[in-house]
Amino acid sequence: MSVGDGRRPEPRYSRIVGELRQRIETGELAPGERVPSTREITRQWGVAMATATKVLTELRREGLVRAVPGVGTVVSAPERVAGPSAAPAPAPAPAAPASAPARRSTPSASATPTGSTGLTLGRIVAAAVAVADAEGLDAVSMRRVAAELGVATMSLYRHVADKDDLLVRMMDAAIGERPLPADPPPGWREPLAVAARQLWGLFRAHPWLAPAMSLTRPQLITSAMVYSEWVLGCLSGHGLDDQAAFTAHLTLLNYIRGLALNMETEREAEAQSGLDSEEWMDAQEPAFRATLEGGRYPALARLARAGYDFDLDGLFEFGLQRLLDGLAVLLDEDAPPSRA
Known part of the structure; x- marks a missing residue:
């Protein structure tokens, strides 16, 4: 397809679906045989995990593949027209229990x-x-x-x-999955930073977790209550009453959660468009630069010329340090030199 024909290029996930569909229809991938996993798709085609997930989701929707516990995603048996001599296609043999991968468990497991x-x-x-991690909530x-x-x-x-x-x-x-240390560091700033980075890591590992968590209608999650108790304990004895300390905790929590929401929305956008964030930005760049040419936005024009390295982890750390600096003022303490 030529670039100038006015039509959008086919999303990458559609091209991968087409390739795998052809391999299934030609018999290269036989019924019961495993198709590439999401990780294999990311390696072979150089796409993000969200795109790979959308590939398998589409193949399942078309009835070409199915999930087999302990095995993975396999090619479905072809449908046959029932008749006097028609025999059902044999189903792939189930995996032996010993081959099932180990799963994470909680004390209730x-x-x-x-x-x-x-x-x-x-x-x-x-x-x-596992389903939420791979495909969203x-x-x-x-x-x-x-x-x-x-x-x-x-x-x-x-x-x-x-x-x-x-x-x-x-x-x-x-x-x-990631319990806080048994003994917090001294003071209040470093313990709060430890808890914040720990929570950010959890949101990174499970992008669905931040949108599932409610600030206005908090769910009864005992492992999350450990974080609340940690923060309140760290601020105890530093001049804040329980009300102010809990407000500080909620402010920090909502900052981390709010930033983490971008991870799930980005995954959804990537799955729908087949473009990762950098590819999407590249597609928008001509229109963005044309808007800046009028001279109405000189600061943004300078930034565009210099380039900006967008990094969620960097944004998280910058905002975390600013929040802790502000809390230090509230506690009548001198903020240490900023690290970011």
């Missing part, structure tokens, strides 16, 4: 297995977290989690009340 499936609360939560449903585990949907309700209950348990498990 020690629940007694139910039935021959060995279904536990920990396995359910781990499967839901919208992809998580009771039916989808049951399919990932190879069990009936109704069997999940022996362990979780509904999807909202599952979500709270997912958040609890995700936050509990």
